[in-house]
Amino acid sequence: MLPQACALLSRVLTTPQRIRQNQVWAQIVASPNNTPTLGFGGVLSGEGLIHGGAVKLLSLREAFVNDEQRFNSLYLVSSAQPAFAEDLAKICRKKNIRFVWNQNGVGYPAWAGASVEIHNAPMRRLRAASDYVIYQSKFCELSADHFLGSSDVPSEILLNPVDLARFSPSNLPTPQKPLRLLAMGTQNYAARVKNVIDSLSELRRGGIEASLTIAGRLLWKEAESDVASHAAGLGMNDFVFRVGEF
Numbered sequence: 001m002l003p004q005a006c007a008l009l010s011r012v013l014t015t016p017q018r019i020r021q022n023q024v025w026a027q028i029v030a031s032p033n034n035t036p037t038l039g040f041g042g043v044l045s046g047e048g049l050i051h052g053g054a055v056k057l058l059s060l061r062e063a064f065v066n067d068e069q070r071f072n073s074l075y076l077v078s079s080a081q082p083a084f085a086e087d088l089a090k091i092c093r094k095k096n097i098r099f100v101w102n103q104n105g106v107g108y109p110a111w112a113g114a115s116v117e118i119h120n121a122p123m124r125r126l127r128a129a130s131d132y133v134i135y136q137s138k139f140c141e142l143s144a145d146h147f148l149g150s151s152d153v154p155s156e157i158l159l160n161p162v163d164l165a166r167f168s169p170s171n172l173p174t175p176q177k178p179l180r181l182l183a184m185g186t187q188n189y190a191a192r193v194k195n196v197i198d199s200l201s202e203l204r205r206g207g208i209e210a211s212l213t214i215a216g217r218l219l220w221k222e223a224e225s226d227v228a229s230h231a232a233g234l235g236m237n238d239f240v241f242r243v244g245e246f
Contacts, residue, residue: 017083018087021084021087022084022087022091028068028069028092030070030071030072031070031071031072033065035064036072036073037064037065037066037070037072038060038064038067038074038075039066039074039075040066040074040082041074041076041081041088042068042082043076043077043082044057044058044061044066045068051185051186051217052079052186053077053078053079053102053104054077056160071097072097072098073097073100074089074092074097075100076088076126078101078104078123079105081122085126086122086125086126086129089126089129089130099130099132100130100132100133101126101127101132101133101134101153103127103136103140103141105140105143106119106120106123106143106148107119107120107147116147120148124148124149127151127153128151130153131154132154132155133154134156134158135157135158136157136160140157141155178209180212180213181196181210181211182212182213182215183196184213184214185216186216186217186219186245187220187223190223190226190227193214193218196212197227197230197231197236200236200240201234201235204236204239210239211240211241212240213242214227214240215242215244215246216243216244216246217244227242
């Protein structure tokens, strides 16, 4: 009963904020334009670095018109949902605004434990409520079907793109030694970073010359000292390098 109780408590505590947000969304107007005008639920409207699933919205914002109050297509990403996303989807449905759902990862027991349904239930409902689903890989589609259930919503697989004008292989041959590992991104969970340090330790114990750079923000409590302590405990502090947010 604990996950359900936590979810109920969360809804109660956020009720005033939810009411205010719904009042804002009630003012949304369906754009009559034939060309796509996109709304992202305000995910890109805040200050600070854009990270996680919201990054993939940046190219869409460059390619199409983005107007959070007047749009004809709602585009939401499962790993970067606005607060009260289901309310927004229902409001858009009433206004005949198309809803595209980008499905990334899901909650699975080895990671989410008893909280699996807290992560999966909203995604299951939003995917079912959408007009079209984009899966970022075949693995994401299979995972969604396994943990969220099968879906008859029209869909396709669209791999995350890379701008080859900016990122392409060098003409110079890549040196085979030393092996240089890079773990990058905004990290919310200590285990993900520590596992990479463990891997570095195993490589070096096996006689492979290797180093590790950890780039990006670490968001758990006492993260920097935690990582440094873990590396030192394995004798890896001379081979682990930190780069902050980027």
